[in-house]
Amino acid sequence: MxxxxxxxxxxxxxxxxxxxxxxxxxxxxxxxxxxxxxxxxxxxxxxxxxxxxxxxxxxxxxxxxxxxxxxxxxxxxxxxxxxxxxxxxxxxxxxxxxxxxxxxxxxxxxxxxxxxxxxxxxxxxxxxxxxxxxxxxxxxxxxxxxDIKPALNSVVTSIEIKADLATVWKNVVEFPQLEAPKEFIFKTGIAYPINAKVDGVGVGAIRYCNFTTGSFVEPITVWNEPTLLKFDVLEQPAPMKEISFWDIDAPHLHDYFVSKNGQFKLTKLPNGNTLLEGTTWYYHNIKPAFYWQGWSEYIIHKIHLRVLKHIKKNAENG
Incomplete structure (x- = not known):
């Protein structure tokens, strides 16, 4: 040199x-x-x-x-x-x-x-x-x-809904088309949910949470109506569509951010309302973990809020 x-x-x-x-x-x-x-x-x-x-x-x-x-x-x-x-x-x-x-x-x-x-x-x-x-x-x-194994992290988001457990439950299991997002983050190519469907009832049923880039395939592992719905993630789409002059399919769009499990927990409040909590367990193979975890949790919270607010609107409107 x-x-x-x-x-x-x-x-x-x-x-x-x-x-x-x-x-x-x-x-x-x-x-x-x-x-x-x-x-x-x-x-x-x-x-x-x-x-x-x-x-x-x-x-x-x-x-x-x-x-x-x-x-x-x-x-x-x-x-x-x-x-x-x-x-x-x-x-x-x-x-x-x-x-x-x-x-x-x-x-x-x-x-x-x-x-x-x-x-x-x-x-x-x-x-x-x-x-x-x-x-x-x-x-x-x-x-x-x-060779360093990533840690499993969880993100919990909650919202209070002016409706009883049974009404909220119906809107949790599956929900109709969501409105177009107003949040800036979802206008940049970050994938966001558009609707959810369920095939079957009880443990073993398959829930499909459809995003702009594809579907999360979620086998139900716990069906405690009307308080707890828990599921694994069998398949998941790309987390985003890159903004570029070209059609980019970067390696980090596949298996570098992995959603493992999720759940909706419903709790009856003293005032008759329902506290709805959404939880996602995930890991990512991107480092430094502390930095990218901040981005991941911010985006997951935004996704949670989009779904929870939609459920709240539908439940409160009957």
Whole structure:
């Protein structure tokens, strides 16, 4: 890598663009390997790769010459921006997923640029070696992450309905077409429920909760009328339709967000109303878990509320 750096042109402008282009190409290759070969959306992709995009241009450009902290940050941000355009252009990712990941990408690209600047500032001859070591650390992390089993999480949403248990129960088991959503999140391509049908009665019946991208197939495991309806999820559709110029079918749309079970619990309140609770148990194979769990729970709550408000309206209208 020392030879590569020595061959970089003396022109500041040319040197910057070569440093940025080299980093973008390497980062794109790392991303393709991580997604399509290793099959992992995790810390290697969302943390280490942006960090590398922040640090590498500063090292390539700034070794054996002065570079300011501002220049390092600007090069890192530009590298991340060009990389993002590449993801969109080559139909690797869509606009919504990129927007969700943007806070992580910007944060770690910034941190990477600070580290890159510090490395160049110290003028150590081992700077290229440090970059190469970190470069090898990215796919290694992806391989390690792949074997980590995800935790099962639950999301509970509740609503009070001015109707008795029996009336609410009828609207829980199946419900007619929902109105078009007004929430912004559902206008971005995120899948949302449109109606629910049930085939059969009691344990063993199959409930179909139909979303804009397909149907959740839900075998009933508990049918305690009129207080508890519990089900497994046998099949589920894609969680979203990406916004893109192309028809994107990214790997993370399949088996990376998995709904395992769900239930509706009805409780009679002292005032004669009914407390309806909807619960979803899920896991996702996307990391860092704490970050993506926030997004997942926000979207699931919105889906729950859409269904619960529809049930409430129908039940209270008789």
């Amino acid at each position: 020392n030879r590569l750096i020595e061959k970089l042109p003396d022109s500041d402008k040319q040197r910057k663009w070569i440093a940025i282009a080299t980093t973008v190409i390497i980062s794109m290759l790392l991303t393709l390997v991580g997604i399509y070969l290793i099959g992992e959306y995790g810390i290697a992709l969302f943390v280490l790769t942006p960090f590398f995009m922040g640090a590498c241009p500063a090292v390539l450009y700034g070794l054996k010459r002065e570079v300011t902290k501002r220049e390092a940050w600007q090069m890192g941000l530009l590298t991340l921006f060009i990389f993002t355009i590449g993801l969109l252009f080559f139909a690797i990712e869509g606009l919504i997923c990129i927007a969700m990941a943007a806070p992580l990408g910007i944060l770690f690209a910034w941190l990477g640029s600070l580290i890159g600047f510090s490395i160049v500032k110290k003028g150590t001859k081992r700077s290229p070696l440090l970059v190469l070591i970190f470069l090898g650390f990215i796919p290694t992390t992806a391989f390690v992450e792949k």
